[in-house]
Amino acid sequence: xxxxRWAAVVACIVGLAWAGPAQAGRRPFIWTYDTEIxxxxxxxxxxxxxxxxxxPAFPQRPATYWVWWAPVFGLSQHLELALPFQVRSTQxxxxxxxxxxxxxxxxxxxxxxxxxxxxxxxxxxQAIHTANPSRVDLxxxxxxxxxxxxxxxxxxGAQVGIPALRGSEGPVRVLGTYSAGLAYSLIPDELxxxxxxxxxxxxxxxxxxxxxxxxxSVAWTFGRTWVTVGTLVGLTGLAPExxxxxxxxxxxxxx
Numbered sequence: 609x610x611x612x613r614w615a616a617v618v619a620c621i622v623g624l625a626w627a628g629p630a631q632a633g634r635r636p637f638i639w640t641y642d643t644e645i646x647x648x649x650x651x652x653x654x655x656x657x658x659x660x661x662x663x664p665a666f667p668q669r670p671a672t673y674w675v676w677w678a679p680v681f682g683l684s685q686h687l688e689l690a691l692p693f694q695v696r697s698t699q700x701x702x703x704x705x706x707x708x709x710x711x712x713x714x715x716x717x718x719x720x721x722x723x724x725x726x727x728x729x730x731x732x733x734q735a736i737h738t739a740n741p742s743r744v745d746l747x748x749x750x751x752x753x754x755x756x757x758x759x760x761x762x763x764x765g766a767q768v769g770i771p772a773l774r775g776s777e778g779p780v781r782v783l784g785t786y787s788a789g790l791a792y793s794l795i796p797d798e799l800x801x802x803x804x805x806x807x808x809x810x811x812x813x814x815x816x817x818x819x820x821x822x823x824x825s826v827a828w829t830f831g832r833t834w835v836t837v838g839t840l841v842g843l844t845g846l847a848p849e850x851x852x853x854x855x856x857x858x859x860x861x862x863x
Contacts, residue, residue, distance in 0.1 A: 636791035636800045636827040638838045638856040641763045643725040643751040645714050646682035651863045654680050654690070658856035665848035670698045674705070680860070685717040696738065703737035723753045729765075741769040741781065757793035759800075766811075782811040791827070800827040806840055806854075819850040832862040 635642050638658075646652050656676035662669060678692030689711055696705040710731040716722055729747035747765035754760060769781035789804030802825045810816040825838025836858045842850035 637789040639806045640787040640789040643727040645688040650682045652680040654860035660851040661853040741771040742773040743769040759791040763787045817849045818847045835859045
């Protein structure tokens with residue numbers, strides 16, 4: 609009887625993952641935000657597993673690993689909301705790093721078939737166990753569907769860290785980010801190969817030194833599930849503080 613119950617549970621899970629057409633908010637890139645959002649009324653469970661290795665010029669800095677997990681709600685055909693938490697781990701510690709509220713607003717309604725699609729992302733990042741302050745993120749994202757199965761995306765962002773929000777003293781920290789990706793569809797609506805670049809830099813001299821990355825990824829959509837995996841390689845010759853590798857695995861299932 610117990611075995612029969614477990615078999616029924618497994619069958620239900622498999623059925624959820626495979627039933628119906630793909631409705632998840634698919635992302636062909638591991639770092640560049642894209643303009644696809646979850647349909648109105650749907651909920652998606654999304655998880656990221658990612659890491660930053662050591663920078664060759666700074667071997668004393670440990671490699672760091674993160675788990676990001678969130679429900680993502682389709683609030684309308686323009687707006688989705690993610691409510692993630694993130695756990696950070698090094699060789700010696702594992703801590704809850706942050707909670708977030710992440711809003712993504714698509715200017716043209718989901719389903720609009722225009723080649724160019726703009727999206728605005730605004731996120732509140734509540735720091736918990738980390739030396740970094742709580743912050744506000746802003747991203748301006750544009751995508752363009754080219755002929756021949758090519759898809760391009762550009763993501764320009766800023767992260768504004770405010771120590772006073774946690775009762776700490778210190779100047780506001782401003783980090784600029786930029787990324788761009790080009791994806792090629794091998795199997796329409798199912799399998800994509802991508803190449804992207806990512807950079808971040810402190811706006812002022814006392815802020816973070818520049819980091820530069822480039823790398824490939826592959827995205828696979830099946831049923832109501834999608835998976836994107838890849839790695840960025842640090843261009844340490846141009847920016848010595850850049851970690852050598854930054855891999856990420858993203859998977860999600862639409863409920």
